[in-house]
Amino acid sequence: MSAAEGDPTRARATLSLLLIASVLIASWHSGFELAGLADAEASAGFRDLLGGLTRPDLSDAFLTRVAKLAVESLLIGVLGTALALVLAVGLALAATELPGLRDDPALRPGRSTARAGLRALARGVLAVFRSVPEILWAFLFVRIVGLGPGPAVFAIAITFSGIIGKLFAELIEAADPEPARQLRAAGAGPVAVFVYGVLPLVRRQWLAYALFRLECAIRSASILGVVGAGGLGQEIELSIRYFQYDKLATTLAVVLAYVIALELASVGLRKVRPAWSVALFTAGALVGLAVLPVPWGALLEARALDQARAFLVGFGDPTRSPSFLLSSLKLALSTVSMAWVATAIAASLAVLVAPLAATRFTIGAYLEDAPRGRGWTRWLFALVLVPARASLQITRALPELVWALLFVVWLGPGTTAGVLALAVHTFGVLGRLYGDVLEEAEPGPARVLEASGASAIARYLLGVFPQVRARLLAFTLFRFEVNLRAAAMVGFVGAGGLGDAMHTAISLFHMRDLAALLLVTITVVVAVDALGDRARRRVLGQRGAAAPWNTGPAPP
Amino acid sequence: MTSPRPRTAALRTGSALILVAILALFGCKRGESAERGPAPIRVTGIPDENPTELAREYAPLVALLEARLGAPVEYVPVTDYGAAVQALVAGTVDFAWLGGFTHVQARTLAEVEPLVMRDIDRDFHSVFIANVDSGVEAIADLKGKRFAFGAKSSTSGHLMPRHFLVEAHAIDPERDFAGAPVYSGAHDATVVMVASGKVDAGALNMQVWERVLAAGEVDTSAVRVIWETPGYVDYTWTARSALPESTREAFKRAFLELDARDPEHRAILDRLGAKAYVPASPRDFDAIEAIARATGLLESPHD
Numbered sequence: 011m012s013a014a015e016g017d018p019t020r021a022r023a024t025l026s027l028l029l030i031a032s033v034l035i036a037s038w039h040s041g042f043e044l045a046g047l048a049d050a051e052a053s054a055g056f057r058d059l060l061g062g063l064t065r066p067d068l069s070d071a072f073l074t075r076v077a078k079l080a081v082e083s084l085l086i087g088v089l090g091t092a093l094a095l096v097l098a099v100g101l102a103l104a105a106t107e108l109p110g111l112r113d114d115p116a117l118r119p120g121r122s123t124a125r126a127g128l129r130a131l132a133r134g135v136l137a138v139f140r141s142v143p144e145i146l147w148a149f150l151f152v153r154i155v156g157l158g159p160g161p162a163v164f165a166i167a168i169t170f171s172g173i174i175g176k177l178f179a180e181l182i183e184a185a186d187p188e189p190a191r192q193l194r195a196a197g198a199g200p201v202a203v204f205v206y207g208v209l210p211l212v213r214r215q216w217l218a219y220a221l222f223r224l225e226c227a228i229r230s231a232s233i234l235g236v237v238g239a240g241g242l243g244q245e246i247e248l249s250i251r252y253f254q255y256d257k258l259a260t261t262l263a264v265v266l267a268y269v270i271a272l273e274l275a276s277v278g279l280r281k282v283r284p285a286w287s288v289a290l291f292t293a294g295a296l297v298g299l300a301v302l303p304v305p306w307g308a309l310l311e312a313r314a315l316d317q318a319r320a321f322l323v324g325f326g327d328p329t330r331s332p333s334f335l336l337s338s339l340k341l342a343l344s345t346v347s348m349a350w351v352a353t354a355i356a357a358s359l360a361v362l363v364a365p366l367a368a369t370r371f372t373i374g375a376y377l378e379d380a381p382r383g384r385g386w387t388r389w390l391f392a393l394v395l396v397p398a399r400a401s402l403q404i405t406r407a408l409p410e411l412v413w414a415l416l417f418v419v420w421l422g423p424g425t426t427a428g429v430l431a432l433a434v435h436t437f438g439v440l441g442r443l444y445g446d447v448l449e450e451a452e453p454g455p456a457r458v459l460e461a462s463g464a465s466a467i468a469r470y471l472l473g474v475f476p477q478v479r480a481r482l483l484a485f486t487l488f489r490f491e492v493n494l495r496a497a498a499m500v501g502f503v504g505a506g507g508l509g510d511a512m513h514t515a516i517s518l519f520h521m522r523d524l525a526a527l528l529l530v531t532i533t534v535v536v537a538v539d540a541l542g543d544r545a546r547r548r549v550l551g552q553r554g555a556a557a558p559w560n561t562g563p564a565p566p
Numbered sequence: 567m568t569s570p571r572p573r574t575a576a577l578r579t580g581s582a583l584i585l586v587a588i589l590a591l592f593g594c595k596r597g598e599s600a601e602r603g604p605a606p607i608r609v610t611g612i613p614d615e616n617p618t619e620l621a622r623e624y625a626p627l628v629a630l631l632e633a634r635l636g637a638p639v640e641y642v643p644v645t646d647y648g649a650a651v652q653a654l655v656a657g658t659v660d661f662a663w664l665g666g667f668t669h670v671q672a673r674t675l676a677e678v679e680p681l682v683m684r685d686i687d688r689d690f691h692s693v694f695i696a697n698v699d700s701g702v703e704a705i706a707d708l709k710g711k712r713f714a715f716g717a718k719s720s721t722s723g724h725l726m727p728r729h730f731l732v733e734a735h736a737i738d739p740e741r742d743f744a745g746a747p748v749y750s751g752a753h754d755a756t757v758v759m760v761a762s763g764k765v766d767a768g769a770l771n772m773q774v775w776e777r778v779l780a781a782g783e784v785d786t787s788a789v790r791v792i793w794e795t796p797g798y799v800d801y802t803w804t805a806r807s808a809l810p811e812s813t814r815e816a817f818k819r820a821f822l823e824l825d826a827r828d829p830e831h832r833a834i835l836d837r838l839g840a841k842a843y844v845p846a847s848p849r850d851f852d853a854i855e856a857i858a859r860a861t862g863l864l865e866s867p868h869d
Contacts (some may be wrong), residue, residue: 012587012713055762058762058861144574152649153648154652154656155658156644156653156658157642157645157649236650238644240643247645248617251616251751251755253758317652317655317656367793422712423746423748423749504748504749514719517646517648517718518648518671518718518863518864518865520867521652522863522865
């Protein structure tokens with residue numbers, strides 16, 4: 011902190027003002043307004059929703075159906091991740107120079123250029139795979155191979171191979187080059203160098219990250235079906251389109267249970283040997299392979315290739331008219347604004363609620379023998395703690411797309427629905443993360459304050475908050491990057507931004523427009539990722555902390 | 567890193583086992599499909615109404631076609647209009663019930679031909695409806711109101727209403743409404759949106775409107791019709807041109823020979839709002855194509 015020239019407090023104040031101003035500008039720019047929340051039509055929408063949600067469809071036939079769909083979603087996520095891992099390892103290897111194999115003097119110049127070309131290509135593929143929203147992949151695959159869980163499996167495989175492959179490649183490059191160098195000196199070939207010189211160094215991290223992403227993929231699989239790709243998502247989309255809110259209530263409850271069960275399972279599995287997770291993962295993937303009707307053959311048929319070509323042809327000649335590019339740019343800015351405003355709203359609410367949900371701040375105290383609250387104060391703590399935790403749990407469990415569908419019903423289509431959807435989900439995610447960070451804070455300063463009789467609020471503001479501020483900010487920035495991708499997704503269900511425009515372009519077969527929109531999306535996502543990496547490094551002041559999952563609890 | 571050899575061997579055995587397992591799985595699936603009889607004929611249609619209604623409409627058609635074509639017929643449901651076009655263009659289905667606009671999309675993407683249409687499709691109309699509390703009594707009142715089209719690729723729910731708004735009423739849907747127009751996704755969904763007041767007005771397919779009226783699915787005290795468009799040509803059964811001539815002819819005859827005097831046929835026709843089927847020709851859709859290009863909804867992939 012002291013490195014900054016001049017008064018650090020003043021610099022911080024200026025920064026905070028700039029942040030607030032940027033949020034205000036972004037919220038004006040994205041067309042976000044809360045005025046519509048309570049007007050007559052919106053209340054009608056809300057009443058309809060609530061009316062249905064309070065009388066869920068509990069008929070045996072429907073419950074059986076939804077249970078089957080939940081299993082289908084689970085298998086989609088597992089099988090999709092298994093495929094993603096295969097792709098990710100291949101792409102990561104193609105995208106990196108193995109340490110110790112650098113500048114191989116034996117390579118002729120032609121071959122080393124070819125290798126550099128291959129690396130650049132693999133990096134490009136990784137960037138495209140992870141930047142294009144998975145719902146768009148699902149939509150395209152529904153077009154190519156038809157309705158059913160297959161498209162969702164492919165969509166998850168592609169998106170997650172981009173995300174996982176990027177990190178795998180970074181880990182390879184960060185690995186200690188010495189073992190690889192020695193193996194090469196002893197005459198080992200590239201395969202042996204990788205298997206014995208690199209893999210043992212990165213294996214643990216690869217595995218941890220793959221399992222973390224598996225959880226994300228299973229969550230994502232619960233909703234990808236909104237475009238007709240099977241699982242719970244398809245059911246949610248149908249019941250919303252036809253105003254069957256009683257069925258919606260049941261499906262939402264199942265999604266909630268699904269995500270909570272997933273979290274419990276993942277917490278449990280983290281306590282036992284990783285081999286258990288790997289065994290379950292492998293078994294799940296095999297069952298998925300055997301049970302899910304995934305049309306593998308259709309992918310390789312000539313007509314699927316034809317369609318892939320029809321899609322790619324747009325990229326050869328994307329729409330370049332200035333008016334279209336200008337409007338895409340505006341949409342891109344509005345999408346960034348949506349993510350920014352949503353993250354800001356979520357962060358400011360989460361900062362308030364997270365301490366309420368943390369045991370230490372409500373029931374416990376920092377002193378070992380602190381006087382406990384007596385009588386009604388204890389009840390008061392429980393009254394605060396339980397709803398705070400429940401609100402974080404529910405908002406986090408339902409994916410952004412589900413919130414978007416609900417807000418579109420409530421408020422009608424538009425960016426406001428999108429911003430609220432992102433904000434509500436992010437509130438749950440950040441609240442949980444903030445809570446974990448707060449619980450891990452050094453108790454020393456707070457203890458001192460408590461011993462000198464400071465109030466709970468003063469203990470939090472002066473004793474705890476200053477310690478964790480940087481990490482909270484880093485998590486928040488990371489979430490903004492995640493939200494940018496999500497902001498491009500929610501448009502597919504009518505919640506504004508680039509997704510809306512992409513949906514129109516696909517619906518109308520305007521493949522050149524779609525290509526232009528995708529290029530804009532990819533550019534923005536990659537640019538924000540790069541900026542985010544830098545910003546996080548500055549905030550945390552160390553390189554190793556660039557990715558939040560290295561420093562703390564895995565961000566859901 | 568003690569003894570690399572046994573580990574490599576284990577790796578090899580492991581991957582071989584996995585490979586065998588995968589091949590076995592594929593083998594099973596291949597075996598199942600080989601046991602089936604003649605290749606089924608696959609049909610689809612644009613999802614312009616809710617899935618329950620669609621299933622109700624297609625079930626008797628599938629039965630009719632199976633009887634007349636002597637082959638199993640399979641209805642392939644889709645969730646968006648573009649998917650129906652794509653399925654036909656890619657050959658994953660053989661016949662598709664398309665709207666005027668989706669038919670034109672298909673013919674710019676591949677070799678397809680229109681076969682038959684309902685008598686009502688030669689002179690089809692859209693209706694504009696408004697919520698009675700919205701204060702909208704005529705098309706001119708739509709300025710500054712919230713408006714819903716159906717699906718983005720719908721002819722009677724989007725293309726033609728948009729065309730008539732611009733040409734006959736000088737209303738630009740992108741500028742003159744309160745905010746951008748909303749796309750409900752389907753004709754019956756538009757009715758629900760207008761009736762609930764989620765939008766002030768909307769446009770939809772005349773025949774669906776008459777059906778929901780007849781079925782009492784709309785509260786007539788909440789919604790009123792404000793305008794009916796002039797006639798235009800809409801829906802058609804479209805076939806891939808690559809299909810054998812005999813299959814296409816048999817399919818066409820199956821529909822042309824539907825006779826309203828036969829009670830069984832009558833039931834099918836009634837459900838589809840038609841009295842008879844008539845032949846369709848490519849020229850029937852030239853006007854739609856011109857309108858689609860003029861509104862910018864149709865973009866040829868080759869220009």
